[in-house]
Amino acid sequence: MGLTLFEALSIPPLDRCKIVAGENGLSREINSVNSFDAPDVMKWLKAGDLVLTSGYVFDNEFDFVSLIEDLAKLDCTGLVIKLSELPENMIKIANKLNLPIIEIPEDLSVSDLLAPVLRQVFIYQGEKYGQEKKNEFIRRLLTKKLKSKEAILSEGSSLGLYQAAGYICLCITPFTNRNKKFDFISIQNKFESFASMKKIHLFFGEYEDNGVIIVQSQHNYNRNQKDESILQMKDDFIEFLKKEFEKDKIYIGLGSYQTDISNCPTSYNEAYEAIQFGKLVSPNENVYEFSTLQIYTILRHIPSFISENFIANIIGPLINYDKENNSNLIQTLETYLNCSLKPSETGNQLGVHRNTIHFRIAKIKELLNINFDDGNMMFQLNCALRLLHLNKTNSLHV
Numbered sequence: 342m343g344l345t346l347f348e349a350l351s352i353p354p355l356d357r358c359k360i361v362a363g364e365n366g367l368s369r370e371i372n373s374v375n376s377f378d379a380p381d382v383m384k385w386l387k388a389g390d391l392v393l394t395s396g397y398v399f400d401n402e403f404d405f406v407s408l409i410e411d412l413a414k415l416d417c418t419g420l421v422i423k424l425s426e427l428p429e430n431m432i433k434i435a436n437k438l439n440l441p442i443i444e445i446p447e448d449l450s451v452s453d454l455l456a457p458v459l460r461q462v463f464i465y466q467g468e469k470y471g472q473e474k475k476n477e478f479i480r481r482l483l484t485k486k487l488k489s490k491e492a493i494l495s496e497g498s499s500l501g502l503y504q505a506a507g508y509i510c511l512c513i514t515p516f517t518n519r520n521k522k523f524d525f526i527s528i529q530n531k532f533e534s535f536a537s538m539k540k541i542h543l544f545f546g547e548y549e550d551n552g553v554i555i556v557q558s559q560h561n562y563n564r565n566q567k568d569e570s571i572l573q574m575k576d577d578f579i580e581f582l583k584k585e586f587e588k589d590k591i592y593i594g595l596g597s598y599q600t601d602i603s604n605c606p607t608s609y610n611e612a613y614e615a616i617q618f619g620k621l622v623s624p625n626e627n628v629y630e631f632s633t634l635q636i637y638t639i640l641r642h643i644p645s646f647i648s649e650n651f652i653a654n655i656i657g658p659l660i661n662y663d664k665e666n667n668s669n670l671i672q673t674l675e676t677y678l679n680c681s682l683k684p685s686e687t688g689n690q691l692g693v694h695r696n697t698i699h700f701r702i703a704k705i706k707e708l709l710n711i712n713f714d715d716g717n718m719m720f721q722l723n724c725a726l727r728l729l730h731l732n733k734t735n736s737l738h739v
Contacts, residue, residue, distance in 0.1 A: 343370035344465040346391065346419050346441055352461050355454055358421065359444045362432040366439035369418040374459050376451050388416035391458065393451045396424035405431035413438040421445060421454065472545075475500050479546030479553050483606045490603045497602075502544045505557040508599050509575070510608035513552030514616060516590040516627075528552075528589065535581050551613070552591075555605060582628045592616045595630045614638065622730045640724070640731055648728045655725035658708040670708070673701045675726050682713055 347367040349355055360367070372389025375382075378397055386392065392412060405428050412420060419441035427442065435442045445454065478500055480486075487493045494504050513528070529545055532554065536543045544555040556578075575595075582593050594615035596608030611631035618637040619629030640648070652660075659670045673691065677698070680686040684698040691698070705711075711718050 343372060343389075343469060344462055345370055346443075349391070349458055349461065350443070352457050354449055355421075355443075355458060357446055357449065358454075359446070361427060361442050361444045362435035363419065363439050363441035365436075366419065366441045369441070371418050371458070371462055374455060374462060376455060383411050383415070386412070386415050386417055389418055390415075391418045391421065393421045393454060394423070395451050396422050406434050409434045409438060409440055409442075413440045419443060421451075423449075423451065471500075472547075475544070475546045476548070478502075479548050483548055483553070483609055485606055487603075490601060493602050497544075500544075501542075502555065502602075503542075503557070504602070505542075506600065507558065508602060508605055508608065509556040510596040510599075510605055510612050511552075511554040511556065512594040512596070512609060512612035512616060513554070514550070514592050514594075514613075516592065528586070528591070531585050535578070535585075539577070548609075553609060579628060579630060583626075586627065589627075591627065592620065593628045594619065595628075597631055611635075622727070636727060637731060640727055643728070645732060648732050652725050652728050652732070655721050656709065656729070659705065660729075662704075662708055670701060670705055671726070671729070673698065674705055674722065677702060678719070678723060678726070 345367065346369050349371055350358065350360070350367070370389060371391045373387075373391070374393065375386055375390045376393040377385075378395055382392075409420070409431060417440070420435075421443040423445035427444070432442065445451070478497055482493060482497070487496065494502070497503070532543055532545075536556075540558075542557050544557065546553045546555075575598075579595065586593060594612035596611035596615070599605060599608050614637075615629040615631040615634050618634040619626065622634065622637070623629070643651075656671065656674070659674065662668060663670055673687070676690050677684075677687045680690060684695045684702070688695040688698045702713075706713075711722070713719065
């Protein structure tokens, strides 16, 4: 992801320039900057060029429409121009082709803009190259191309990954549109602020269109000391993720804690699976921890005809009752179990009075002929509800 024209417009003194056309093309990336004061410049331009000109070469006979059409055909990023008045047909074609035209104010020159923009482009390109190296390392790590702990640390140390007492991998994936490039860079600052506060280190990379974060401690490594810092802050970390990324269109999965860097592929795969299971079990959430969903790695191997029979035998009457009466006893039962059989907390979770919960629980007991003091029955209810999520059998005829 390179520097976009929209981002460049925040760089002084370019931030004083005015967008006069092609605003829908501000997401175009700047690969290089080119300036000209000669009409035959087209043969020197290429895709991704931000073109700057003083406008001295233009006279009343100049074909501005062809200029914009040629720049768009070359896939240039935009035109930054110093001209007292732009022709209306030039603005019209620029809007049609989504080619941005930026107007330079009277007190600025092209040379005032050239150096700052070039400098920022070089910074972005350097960061992009460094990130590409990290992404390649992540790919080799997660596909187990690096065969030993020593090989991993040897290659990773120059990129910011080092020997620590423990690691946790995160997987970050967008809600939808898997064909669109995932802008992982834009959310890293949120993670960095938390990491700085908690004195942990984060290694960022991308793999198969997903964001990857390896959490590692910042204190000196001691092979005889277990890294409690990561484990102790995990709850705070999850709370931070849920709060900070509640409105972001991303899913975040957390894998298990690993003491050996060579086991990071396991932690990452768990983080990825946590998202897949979490979307089925808790579709209204976007942060999932593998340890709370691990049971599904076992349940998914149960043949469908066995799981469907089990669901029908254990909670079938509730499924049928909900279908016939447009009620939600299944949801009530699941929430009641998750709230440790506490009616008030269940009511708060569902947004209803505790007396309503008492009534529903009495109906559940009647339909299923169960006793909530029976530990074996609680186990079977939990299994049936989890299989219900996995098999998507809410419409199961029982």
